[in-house]
Amino acid sequence: MSDTPGHEFHPEIAARLKHAVGKEPELLWAPLGPPEEWDLEIEDRAIPGPDVQIPVRIYRPRGEAAAVRSALVWLHGGAWVGGDLDMPEAHETARGVAGRAGAVVVSVDYRLCGENVHFPAPHDDAVAAYRWVREEAVELGVDPARIAVGGASAGADLAAGAVLRLRDEQETPWQALLLYPCVHVPLPEPSPELAAALEMLPAALHMGDDLMDELIPIFLNGPIETASPYAFPGFAEDLHGFPPTYLDNDEFDTLRSSGELFGDQLRAAGVEVEQVTSFGVLHGHLNIVGLDAAHATLDRMAARLRRTS
Secondary structure, eight states: OOSSOOOOOOHHHHHHHHHHTTTOGGGGGOOSSOOOOOOEEEEEEEEEOSSSEEEEEEEEESSOOSSOEEEEEEEOOSTTTOOOTTSTTTHHHHHHHHHHHTOEEEEEOOOOOSSSOOTTHHHHHHHHHHHHHHHTHHHHTEEEEEEEEEEETHHHHHHHHHHHHHHHTTOOOSOEEEESOOOOSSOOOOOHHHHHHHHTSOGGGOOOHHHHHHHHHHHHSSOGGGOOTTTSGGGOSOOTTOOOEEEEEEEEOTTHHHHHHHHHHHHHTTOOEEEEEEEEEETTGGGSTTOHHHHHHHHHHHHHHTOOO
8 A cells, every 4th residue: 555645536436426426326335245254243232321221232253262352342423413333334344343353342322413412422422332341341251451442434533532531531441443533623724635635526525614514513512612622532632641543534535634633633642643544435435345445444453453452
C-alpha cells in the first residue's frame, strides 16, 4: 500500500458510482460476494445499562483458547440516529475481527438519538458496555487488561468519547480502534490533498456542515458550544493518557479531516497512533461485504487485538 492517496476510486466503487448516485443509491452498498465464513458462537443478550437494558451481540471463537482472549467493544455507525446490530458495519465487522483475531467482540446496540433520546444516552451505553465486559471477563473468557473500545463513523465518535471518560475515571481501556471518525463539529478545513479528492466525490456523498447542522441538534439537544468533550473528543483540552489508537480514514470522505486532525492531536499528547488511509473508498467502506479494502481493514484491526500487551 502506498503512503500517499492516489485519488483513484477503487474499481468496484468507480463502476457503482456511474449508476448509483441519484439513481439507485443502494447499489453503492450492495455485497460484492458472500459473507466470510468463521466458526463462531454468536449470542444476543441484554446487559444492564444506566437507565435501560442494552442489547448486545457477543461473538466468540469456538474451541479451546490457549489462554484468555482479548476483547473489542464495538459501536456501529449511523450518524447517531441510525444503524443496528445487523448492518454489515456491525455484524460482518464483528464476525471478521473475532474470526481473524481469535478475540471476543461485543457489538453494542446503543440507544439511537431522536425526539426523546439525546446525548449522553448513547455515550452512557458505550461506557456501560465496556464496564460490563470487564466485570464479566471470566465468564466471557476475556483478559480484563486487554479490552479495546472501537467504532465506525458516529460509533467511532462514541468510542472515543467513552475512552476519554474512562480515562478520566481511571479505567482507561487497553486500546482504541477508530474507523473513519467524526470527532469535531464543525469539521476541520480539509488539507489541499483532501480537497482535491473531494472534488471527485459526487455532491450527494459529501457530508459537510449542512448535514451536521441537521444532525447535531438531534444528537445533543443543545448548542455545540456547550457540548461536553465526551460528545466530540476532538475538542478535549487534554488527550494525555489516551490509550494506543488505531485510526483508519477513508480517502474519499469529508470526515477524513476530522480523523486526520485527531491523529495529530493524539500524537501531540504523546499517544501511540497507527494511522491509515484506506485508499479508493468512500465513507463507510466496512458496509460493503466482500470489498477487499474492507478485508484489509479487518486484518489490521485483528492484528491490533492479537497484541499481547
